Structures are given as structure tokens and as C-alpha cells.
Amino acid sequence: xxxxxxxxxxxxxxxxxxxxxxxxxxxxxxxxxxxxxxxxxxxxxxxxxxxxxxxxxxxxxxxxxxxxxxxxxxxxxxxxxxxxxxxxxxxxxxxxxxxxxxxxxxxxxxxxxxxxxxxxxxxxxxxxxxxxxxxxxxxxxxxxxxxxxxxxxxxxxxxxxxxxxxxxxxxxxxxxxxxxxxxxxxxxxxxxxxxxxxxxxxxxxxxxxxxxxxxxxxxxxxxxxxxxxxxxxxxxxxxxxxxxxxxxxxxxxxxxxxxxxxxx
Ligand code: ADP
Ligand code: MG
Numbered sequence: 001x002x003x004x005x006x007x008x009x010x011x012x013x014x015x016x017x018x019x020x021x022x023x024x025x026x027x028x029x030x031x032x033x034x035x036x037x038x039x040x041x042x043x044x045x046x047x048x049x050x051x052x053x054x055x056x057x058x059x060x061x062x063x064x065x066x067x068x069x070x071x072x073x074x075x076x077x078x079x080x081x082x083x084x085x086x087x088x089x090x091x092x093x094x095x096x097x098x099x100x101x102x103x104x105x106x107x108x109x110x111x112x113x114x115x116x117x118x119x120x121x122x123x124x125x126x127x128x129x130x131x132x133x134x135x136x137x138x139x140x141x142x143x144x145x146x147x148x149x150x151x152x153x154x155x156x157x158x159x160x161x162x163x164x165x166x167x168x169x170x171x172x173x174x175x176x177x178x179x180x181x182x183x184x185x186x187x188x189x190x191x192x193x194x195x196x197x198x199x200x201x202x203x204x205x206x207x208x209x210x211x212x213x214x215x216x217x218x219x220x221x222x223x224x225x226x227x228x229x230x231x232x233x234x235x236x237x238x239x240x241x242x243x244x245x246x247x248x249x250x251x252x253x254x255x256x257x258x259x260x261x262x263x264x
Contacts, residue, residue, distance in 0.1 A: 002112045004238060006170065007132045009122035010144035011154035013174035017042040018207055019144055020113050020119040022230040027216040028115040036096045036132060038084025042119040045216045046073030053083025054099040066106045074219050078113065087135055093128015123154040123187045133167045133235035140170040142198065147182030149258055152189055159248035166176050168243035171198030173233065178203050185261050192257060194247045195196050198240060200227065
């Protein structure tokens with residue numbers, strides 16, 4: 001039975017895919033990982049290489065079967081990438097719409113994986129990226145942010161979108177960039193949004209070094225502190241039942257909140 005269907009949102013480059021792939025690698029039961037970012041690199045470290053995206057596959061094959069788009073990855077994961085258009089051409093979110101349609105048609109969810117994770121870009125204002133939430137593919141959202149202005153700003157916008165779509169926020173994941181007062185800033189931000197920080201992931205060179213080998217930290221360095229943090233995070237998510245309608249900040253409130261930390 002599927003226990004949780006979660007979506008991880010956040011600004012581009014903030015660490016969504018790193019977090020998603022490592023928590024999927026940490027979870028020992030069947031996990032379905034769906035990359036919804038046009039960068040299409042969520043599943044690379046799970047499968048060990050880039051996999052063909054659904055959009056790419058459908059360009060050459062109008063009637064693909066599940067095996068054409070679904071790839072097995074590390075530790076009982078099943079992986080797909082929605083894909084996106086060529087840069088500069090078309091709507092970046094369309095891949096998500098097409099992908100979800102196809103996956104449903106092909107019965108990709110029929111095996112009832114215990115955990116379903118969507119990796120979704122959240123700083124582009126585009127309908128396609130709201131699909132995992134809008135269509136109720138995912139039941140709860142986690143937002144990845146650091147203590148940096150732009151990633152908090154994007155996180156606040158994502159919270160606005162969740163609220164509008166009547167989605168539920170499960171918490172904030174702090175992926176550290178080592179800015180001053182980072183955990184304090186992100187914790188306060190979470191509180192203002194009526195939620196909590198569900199995990200704090202340190203910045204670590206092991207991320208780059210495993211990424212270079214097209215593997216997760218959890219696979220290459222299972223005994224590291226970093227791997228422990230990813231394992232702790234997925235456990236907290238699986239145990240979490242504190243889901244809220246977020247209370248995003250108005251622009252002025254957001255500025256006031258952020259600068260109250262910078263000025264002192
Ligand atoms: P996103 O999926 O949000 O666009 P990525 O997961 O691809 O972001 O991360 C962007 C870059 O930041 C990657 O090169 C990754 O190696 C690095 N990164 C992410 N999280 C960490 C971390 N905790 N420590 C060190 N580097 C990280
Ligand atoms: Mg990514």
C-alpha cells in the first residue's frame with residue numbers, strides 16, 4: 001500500500017534533486033521517484049546515468065510502454081523523468097502534464113509503491129509545475145530552502161501556490177549554504193508559515209564527490225554523517241502527520257522578516 005505521496009518544491013539549484021535522490025536511496029521500501037524539472041537530473045544519481053525523459057521518448061515513439069520510461073535505481077527505487085522542451089522553446093511545465101497523463105495511462109502506480117516522491121521546480125510561475133499538487137498526485141509538500149534571500153523568496157511564493165490550490169505543507173527542509181544565522185532564519189520562516197523545519201541538511205563536499213560518480217551520498221558513503229542526516233529526514237517525513245495550510249507572507253512582511261536578520 002502507498003503510505004505517502006510527497007512533492008518536494010524549491011528554487012532551482014537549491015538542492016531538491018540532491019535531497020530527493022538521497023532520501024529515496026535512504027528509504028528501504030519501494031519508492032517511485034518522479035523528476036518534474038526540465039533539468040531532468042533527479043534520478044541520475046539513483047540510476048547511475050541520465051535516463052531518457054518521457055517527453056524525449058514520446059518524440060520518437062507515440063505509444064511507449066512502461067519499460068520505455070521507467071528505470072530501476074538504487075535501493076528499490078523506480079525512476080522516471082518528465083523532461084522538458086529544448087531551452088528557449090515552449091512551456092517548461094508541459095512535460096509534467098504529459099508525463100503524468102502517460103504514467104496514469106500505463107498504470108505506473110498500480111504496483112502501489114510505498115512512497116512516491118515528486119521533484120518539482122518552484123521558482124517558475126507556470127501551471128505545469130503545479131500539476132503534482134493540483135491533480136492530487138501528491139498529498140503533502142515539503143519546501144527546500146537555505147537561509148538565502150532568493151531561496152526563501154521562492155519558498156514563500158511556493159507556499160502561496162500551495163495555499164491557493166488547497167494543498168498541505170508538511171514542513172521546510174533547510175539545505176544549508178552556511179549563511180549566518182541560517183537555521184534560525186529558516187526556523188523563524190517556517191514558524192511564520194505555520195509549519196516547522198523537518199530536517200536540516202548540512203553542506204557537505206560528499207555531495208559533489210558522489211554526484212561526480214553519478215551516485216547518491218547514501219550509496220557511496222553510507223556510514224557518513226551526511227547519509228545519517230538524509231536517513232533522519234526521510235524517517236521524519238514518514239512519521240510526520242503535521243500537515244498545514246501554509247500562511248505565506250505578504251511582500252512587505254517578507255522583507256521585514258528577512259532584513260530583521262540581516263541588519264543585526
Ligand atoms: P535543484 O534540484 O534544486 O536544482 P540540485 O540538487 O541539483 O538542486 O543541487 C544544486 C547543486 O548544489 C548541485 O551541484 C549539488 O551538488 C549542490 N548541493 C546540493 N545540496 C548540497 C549539500 N547539502 N552540500 C553540498 N552541495 C550541495
Ligand atoms: Mg533538480
